[in-house]
Amino acid sequence: MAMKKDPSGTSLAGLDIAGAFFAPIQQSAPASPPKPHIxxxxxxxxxxxxxxxxxxxxxxxxxxxxxxxxxxxxxxxxxxxxxxxxxxxxxxxxxxxxxxxxxxxxxxxxxxxGARQIPGESRLNLxxxxxxxxxxxxxxxxxxxxxxxxxxxxxxxxxxxxxxxxxxxxxxxxxxxSGTNLDSSRFRFLIADHLDVNAQDVQAYIIGEHGDSSVALWSSISVGGVPILSFLERRQIAYEKETLVNIHKEVVNCAYEVIQLKGYTSWAVGYSVANLAWSILRDQRRIHPVSVLATGFHEIDCGEVFLSLPAQLGRSGVMTVINVPISDEEAEQLRSSAKTIMELQEQLGV
CATH class of the missing domain: 3.40.50.720 (NAD(P)-binding Rossmann-like Domain)
Structure with missing residues (x-):
């Protein structure tokens, strides 16, 4: 059987691994030619x-x-x-x-x-x-x-x-x-703090709406490359789902707490956006949970809506969306969030 060679010369079975791992995005355009002046x-x-x-x-x-x-x-x-x-x-x-x-x-x-919300003002009016x-x-x-x-x-x-x-x-x-890139950083920090490890060694995603209806992908959590939940199950180590729920609640409430204490958020979002800018302009092709056109992914079919999904970023912007496995419950939460956003969009007349 003919074998497919990767650029390093290693023999691989005739499988398009990248094609299975990543999903192309809709209405894509090629990258702009690189410029010496950024x-x-x-x-x-x-x-x-x-x-x-x-x-x-x-x-x-x-x-x-x-x-x-x-x-x-x-x-x-x-x-x-x-x-x-x-x-x-x-x-x-x-x-x-x-x-x-x-x-x-x-x-x-x-x-x-962006306009600041006036006390008593509805979300739609804002x-x-x-x-x-x-x-x-x-x-x-x-x-x-x-x-x-x-x-x-x-x-x-x-x-x-x-x-x-x-x-x-x-x-x-x-x-x-910018989506849930910062939410995911907060998620990684809380897990790292709970386990007393470096947050850079924690892989974990928050997807969906940047807000109260965000979705925590528990199966995505790994520390040092070890998937946490499957590790606990294999070792028959008991954990309470309520603990996971509380960590997600803390992620959602993080911004509210910072705003209550200092009046606004700034430094974390500054680092988050600079992190995204680096991946894009240096063509790093790193995976970030950012708000992209989500229609067609995870059976989202309510219309054109942007939600955060793990996406590969490079010089053309969003290059692909990773085919991250999610549970039926997580998919339903994602679709529910999409419908809520779609209902508001339909009232904007854009």
Whole structure:
């Protein structure tokens, strides 16, 4: 029988392992050709936007960083404050303007801008105000950087990623929501803390909506490559499902606690988004749970909806979605979340 050789010369059975492991995404476009000059634009210079900017600068990822905000004085102040740190950072050109032309020829546009919820305001009304804001932001970014990848961080991130996709006209692989990448980091931290190991040695995913209806993939948890639940079952070590449920609840409540204590979240989301930017712009092809066009995956058939799934990220944006096994219960939770989001989207008129 003819054998298939991998690039290293090792003989493999005639199986398309990559084809079985990864699923192609819909409406995909190829990667932009690599450029020697990398430019990132951040829209919104609030606490989240500036945490992202600061983290990106320390990682020497961009040659140029452009900041956009509607408040000119604050914007100039933030730009100057970063520029004054030039002696302590890798060389990066930092520019800022209220005019979107400053974002021209960006490789990655990160949107953190969003309307603040007024006390007593409904979620739907807040969404309508954010859609109106995005109708100004997204077309301006597309005009200035038609080959860019859009990353949406503004909340509710799944719906606003869908809105950005519709307004941009971009193929779905070039519009990404930060999704549950941070939720998954919190999940990994809590498991690592529980087991007293390094969080980098923990593999675990939260998928679905970035919010209360997120889904914890318990079967995905491994420590040092060892799947935890199957290990416990093989060793006949008892564990209570309630313990798992409580860990997930803690993941959901983490952000609320931080907001209650300090007024906002910033540093963790800054590191999370910089982590995604690195995978994309350095073509790392790493797996991240991010908000992607989820229609067709795990029998989600309620319409065009963005939810977080483990996706491979590279220079073209979302390259593939990993075929991660999930239980019937997890799949049902995912589909229920998709229907809830779809009901809100249908009222937006986008």
């Amino acid at each position: 430019k990132i634009s951040i829209i919104g210079t609030g606490n989240v936007g500036m945490a992202i900017a600061q983290t990106l600068l320390t990682q020497d990822l961009a040659d140029e960083l452009a900041l956009v905000d509607a408040l000119p004085d604050k914007l100039r102040g933030e730009m100057l404050d970063l520029q004054h740190a030039a002696a302590f950072l890798p060389r990066t050109k930092i520019v800022a303007s209220t005019d979107y032309s400053v974002t021209a020829m960006s490789d990655l546009c990160i949107v953190t801008a 969404l309508h105000r954010n859609v109106a804001l995005f109708k100004k932001i997204i077309p301006s970014l597309v005009e200035s950087s038609p080959d860019a990848i859009l990353m949406i961080v503004s909340n509710p991130v799944d719906i606003l990623t869908y809105v950005a996709w519709k307004l941009s006209g971009f193929p779905s692989n070039r519009v990404i929501g």
